[in-house]
Amino acid sequence: MKGARENKLQRARDAAEKAAVFGEDLDLGQFIHEAPSHLNMKDLSSLSEPDKKELLTVGVDTDIKERSGSFMQIDHSVVHHDIFQDGLEVMSTSEAREKYDWLEDYYWRAVAVDTDKYTARAELHQEHGYFIRALPGVKTAFPLQACLFTARDGLAQEAHNIVIAEEGSELHIISGCASSHKVKAGLHIGVSEFYVKKGAKLSFTMIHNWAEEFAVRPRSATIVEEDGVFLSNYVCMKPVKTLQMYPTTFLSGANAVARYNTILVAVPGSFMDVGSRVYLKAPGARAEMIARTITTGGDVVNRGHIVGEVADAKGHLECHGLILSEKGLIYAVPELEGRVSGVELSHEAAVGKIAQEEIEYMMSRGMSESDATAAIVRGFLNVDIMGLPAELQREIDKTVNMQGIF
Amino acid sequence: MLKIENLKVSLGDREVLKSVNLEIKPGEAHVLFGPNGSGKTSLLMTLMGFSNYRVTEGTINFKDRDITGMSIDERARLGIGMSFQRPPTIKGLKTRQMVALCSAGKEIRLEEMANRLNFEDFLDRDLNAGFSGGEIKRSELLQLMAQNPDLILLDEPESGVDLESISLIGEVINELLERKPGKDHAASSRERRSKRAKAGLLITHTGYILNYVDADVGHVLYDGVLSCHGNPRETLRCIQDMGYQECMRCMV
Known part of the structure; x- marks a missing residue:
């Protein structure tokens, strides 16, 4: 194991200056790397009211109601973790790495440690992140919540989640x-590796609410085995200076399924380059990606890439963009890559403004122009996520509505 | 209720309405005949206030107010409602939500209304997404039931509707126009007629809808000119027998 770890560290050191394929190349030297440690919390009630409010907008309930478990990291300190159901594990990844020898096999298996300077940085400077595991056959009654929070201005937070x-x-x-x-x-550098074993189902809903000058570089990948299902939802409707991510799923087992739903709103000053990529590697694999992007003045690059490597695999990707202001840009890049015959890949992309016809149709029912526009935009962002429990769907709808972009 | 005087309308560079004079009194239902491209839909869209349709001359008065320059939503709130022939799909907006929006805060019995139109199964679908011709008509009427306008503009309410559903559509239109036939009313039909306040303007190609809705006046619109005002059934028979060419002659 020691050799394996050393090998990863060496690869990370070699990639420490490696620019990412996409997104502005950030100078890591401009960020602060030290943060005072934060005290443990029994629960989340001692957080300040404004912080609690921020957390609520990203789906983190500080009352921890209707949750099967909870994890919270502030800056470089894991301040809280708790579980309320047998058969689940929630702890810091550094703690888990100590506890379980076998975990080394999962470290950097889905994501390559030398992908770019950000993954390298996470290995070399990693400060925790969460480890969440459901034991065989265990089904969560309520969702678990995990929160990565920064409190120190200018800090670089590197977390590795498994x-x-x-x-x-x-x-x-x-x-x-x-x-x-x-x-x-x-x-914020967040490396996330997801492992969905045979017949398992994982839904992962990530909601971001950063600050105007924040840089965000998540690096995540998922390996799904036979009959496994991975649902990923990503919502970012708040200002962020630069956000770049391209989460990838490998559907390695027969009949594995992946669905990505992405909701992005770029306000003036925001730059987002967000994609999702799925490799269909086994017969019966299915992938679906749906992205809804809006610009109110910021720039969005929305990528999608499906690679069909075997016959009898299907993938569909859909990116729809709405331009709601004179400034701003939506650049949709849907890519389909079929490597064998018998693979079925399709995509649908549309970028534009709200059709006048739609607004006037709504107005003819008595709505004002701004009410009509708001209703159309709400509809546009209302993505029904197949296979998601109703309460989680409600949670997402609530979040989307709460962000209120008008 | 509605008075149109010497109306001329352009759509882009093209003059689609050249001369339209029309008066509809409260309680009246008028029918608009005319060949494809004669300007029937343009007239309805103009009355509703759609921005593509530019009034170049003439005036539209509704409830004694000049609405010629009024916005669509102001007209709607003043009591004009329209059933569209090809309404746009609004993705992610459920039909149920739209109907609620149409009611503008009034209390409505949404499920009951949908039930009346055999439309319960569509309430949780995206508005107009993949609706067939007949389903669009029912969706439009459901929205109008919630909106409850005083002047109802109906663009070919029977087109694309199967023979079984057409009577249902006809009945609902009669209800919207306060023309529900039947003997279970205390008032005599003459009294009911005199109390009736709702008015309607219907476009029909086939005239089928006249089997269900007793319209009062028929008009023929030909090449942007409104003419041949008369009994709707007689007008329809004349068109069936002689064709629209005859109406041209009648204009001259």
Whole structure:
């Protein structure tokens, strides 16, 4: 094991300066790397009211009601973790790495440690992140919530998360990332590796609420085994200076399924480059990606890439963009890559403004122009997520409505 | 209730309405005949206030107010409602939500209304997404039931509707226009007629809808000119027998 770890560290050191394929190349030297440690909390009630409010917008309930487990990290300190159901594990990844020798096999298996300077940085400077695991056959009654929070202005936070849904388990996670209302700038590197074992189902809903000057570089990948299902939802409707991510799923087992739903709103000053990629590697694999992007003045690059490597595999990707202001840009890049015959890939992309016809149709029922526009935009962002429990869907709808972009 | 005087309308560079004079009194239902492209839909869209339709001359008065320059939503709130022939799909907006929006805060019995139109199964679908011709008509009427306008503009309410559903559509239109036939009313039909306040303007190609809705006046619109005002059934028979060419002659 020691050799394996050393090998990863060496690869990380070699990639420490490696620019990412997409997104602005950030100078990591501009961020603060030290943060005072934060005290443990029995629950989340001692957080300040403004911070609680920030957390609520990313789906993190500080009362911890209707949750099967809860994890919270502030800056570089894990301040809280708790579980309320047998058969689940929630702890810091550094703690888990100490506890379980076998975990080394999961470290950097889905994501390559030398992908770019950000993954390298996470290995070399990692400060925790969450480890969540559902034991075989265990089904979560309520979603687990995990929160990565920054409180120190200008800090670089590097977290490495590992989620394992063991065979036949069902795990729902809401991961909220936010910064304290006092924070203006900073960097968040979040490496997430998801392992969905045979017949397991994992839904992962990530909601971001950063600050105007914040840089965000999540690096995540998922391996789904036979009959496994991975649902990923990502919502970012708040200002962020630069956000770049391209989460990838490998459907390695027969009949594995992946669905990505992405909701992005770019306000003036925000730059987002967000994609999702799925490799269909086994017969019967199915992938679906749906993205809804809006610009009210910021720039969005929305990528999608499906790679069909075997026959009898299907993938569909859909990116729809709405331009709601004179400034702003939506650049949709849907890519389909079929490597064998017998693979079925399709995509649908549309970028534009709201059709006048739609607004006037709504107005003819008595709505004002702005009410009509708001109703159309709400509809546009209302993505019904197949296979998601109703309460989680409600949670997402609530979040989307709460963000209120008008 | 509605008075149109010497109306001329352009759509882009093209003059689609050249001369339209029309008066509809409270309680009246008028029918508009005319060949494809004669300007029937343009007239309805103009009355509703759609921005593409530019009034170049003439005036539209509704409830004694000049609405010629009024916005669509102001007209709707003043009591004009329209059933569209090809309404746009609004993705993610459920039909149920739209109907609620149409009611503008009034209390409505949404499920009951949908039930009346055999439309309960569509309430949780995206508005107009993949609706067939007949389903669109029922969706439009459901929205109008919630909106409850005083002047109802109906663009070919029977087109694309199967023979079984057409009577249902006809009945609902009669209800909207306060023309529900039947003997279970205390008032005599003459009294009911005199109390009736709702008015309607219907476009029909086939005239089928006249089997269900007793319209009062028929008009023929030909090449942007409204003419041949008369009994709707007689007008329809004349068109069936002689064709629209005859109406041209009648204009001259």
